[in-house]
Amino acid sequence: MNSVLVTGAAGRVGTAVTDHLEGEYSFTALDREPAPDIESVTADITDSDAITPAFDGQDAVVHLAGEPSTEASWDAVLQNNIVGMYNCLEAARNAEVESFVFASSNHVVGMYEDEFAPDLYEPGFGLVVDHTAPPRPDSFYGTSKLFGEAMGRQYVETFEYPKRFYALRIGSVRSPRYDHPFGDAERGVDDGRYTRDSAEYDATVTRMRATWHSRRDLAHQVDRCLRDDSVEFDIFYGVSDNPTRWFDVEHARATIGYRPKDSADDWSGPPERSG
Amino acid sequence: MNSVLVTGAAGRVGTAVTDHLEGEYSFTALDREPAPDIESVTADITDSDAITPAFDGQDAVVHLAGEPSTEASWDAVLQNNIVGMYNCLEAARNAEVESFVFASSNHVVGMYEDEFAPDLYEPGFGLVVDHTAPPRPDSFYGTSKLFGEAMGRQYVETFEYPKRFYALRIGSVRSPRYDHPFGDAERGVDDGRYTRDSAEYDATVTRMRATWHSRRDLAHQVDRCLRDDSVEFDIFYGVSDNPTRWFDVEHARATIGYRPKDSADDWSGPPERSG
Numbered sequence A, B: 001m002n003s004v005l006v007t008g009a010a011g012r013v014g015t016a017v018t019d020h021l022e023g024e025y026s027f028t029a030l031d032r033e034p035a036p037d038i039e040s041v042t043a044d045i046t047d048s049d050a051i052t053p054a055f056d057g058q059d060a061v062v063h064l065a066g067e068p069s070t071e072a073s074w075d076a077v078l079q080n081n082i083v084g085m086y087n088c089l090e091a092a093r094n095a096e097v098e099s100f101v102f103a104s105s106n107h108v109v110g111m112y113e114d115e116f117a118p119d120l121y122e123p124g125f126g127l128v129v130d131h132t133a134p135p136r137p138d139s140f141y142g143t144s145k146l147f148g149e150a151m152g153r154q155y156v157e158t159f160e161y162p163k164r165f166y167a168l169r170i171g172s173v174r175s176p177r178y179d180h181p182f183g184d185a186e187r188g189v190d191d192g193r194y195t196r197d198s199a200e201y202d203a204t205v206t207r208m209r210a211t212w213h214s215r216r217d218l219a220h221q222v223d224r225c226l227r228d229d230s231v232e233f234d235i236f237y238g239v240s241d242n243p244t245r246w247f248d249v250e251h252a253r254a255t256i257g258y259r260p261k262d263s264a265d266d267w268s269g270p271p272e273r274s275g
Helices: A012-020 A048-055 A074-094 A106-116 A140-158 A183-190 A199-211 A215-227 A250-256 B012-020 B048-055 B074-094 B106-116 B140-158 B183-190 B199-211 B215-227 B250-256
Strands: A003-007 A026-031 A039-042 A060-063 A099-105 A164-170 A233-238 B003-007 B026-031 B039-042 B060-063 B099-105 B164-170 B233-238
Touching (some): A003 A012, A003 A048, A012 A026, A012 A215, A026 A048, A060 A215, A074 A140, A074 B074, A099 A106, A099 A140, A099 A215, A106 A140, A106 A164, A140 A233, A140 B106, A164 A215, A215 A233, A215 A250, B003 B012, B003 B048, B012 B026, B012 B215, B026 B048, B039 B048, B060 B074, B060 B215, B074 B140, B099 B106, B106 B140, B106 B164, B140 B164, B140 B233, B164 B215, B183 B199, B215 B233, B233 B250
Parallel strands (some): A003 A060, A099 A164, A164 A233, B003 B026, B026 B039
């Protein structure tokens, strides 16, 4: 069984990976807090010395740790997503890790959405943003994710390790409680920010119906990367098979065999609440 | 006359700009050392507070300062080309500077050369790398220049200023003494690294016949950017009209009217030495 280090394993995306791929890989978690039920190394990716030992003996790294917000300051992004990215790539290189899967983001191309929303969310609008689209980051966060992709390509092309780098421009992954296209909107209701009878609720659902990446589809996509042995560097969009998505998934389908099982159209309304 | 702040003005590229465009703009130099014959602010771009006043009242910034070597360490690149880029863009934004011309580099796409050299240098090889080519940085330096392009696009698209950003992927600009396709090779002779009858000399000339950007062509390209008022963000290759170049200049010609006057074919051998 392959050994896989998951940085940011305690987070939303990390738990999707380890929950759905349990038993398929020997996971080690690297996070600032311990991940439940997984061998965990507690360290911060901005601390190069602290994280280095965790990379020894790993076959692959799934690098999810970092500043996750488009609202984040430059300083937060600089430390966590730029210095942290270098630290993780350098540790992977020195430990001779074969594969590096990187949580990039749809915000690398976020200004397409900014320019064309809300028309973009209409079925049949026709824009398809794929891996060849010129990047248009919408934030320091988006710029930092593009930096991470570029540095990944630099590493696989100029150093001996890692040998393979997969940049996943992930859409919207939610916690288990909100893992459906109504998730963000329901969370707004739960947080008391608005009611179900509000324009905010509807707008949030409309966006999530396009960008939702279900937890099992995300884990499947990571699994396809971990099983691949042909890619040196590539970029894939991480999104479920939602009819109104504007992100291409054909390239991921053709290259790594990504086959999403979920679609926003499977949901006509939010799930019944249990409590 | 428009006011233009030139960072790195004392350097090889900076002096090409100010020498050839003297009298066309009101230049201010920002460099760690004073630039000859130009109003100079002596400051380091890694020091945000020190550089900020120099941006006040400028119509445009030509940002050339930074770590210039593909051999540079990550730490040098991080401070000078990543933190320094942010500092300059943020200062330009706060000072409401309209245009930002950025010295990017051919090393953003350097791995195309690495993959195809030396066949690439043959006339008729046929590879044309243009502004739409997927980036393939060859070094921390190359990755940092791609970062700078991305952050420039982020700024013009998400903030009010700067309004225009021009990324120039510059080829090989030399000092006045070596401003010809034999320049790098002659410098190697002058430095005692090899003789004119060596494979190193020939290889250096072969590369420079493709990548040479003459000082007046570079200055003309910067001038075309400074006079433009239509571009929001774009990428142009900075190279003279050399027959064996693999960088596209048609996009620069069509978009900003770049018309290089020099060509490596104007030189069959190095110039006579005066001293």
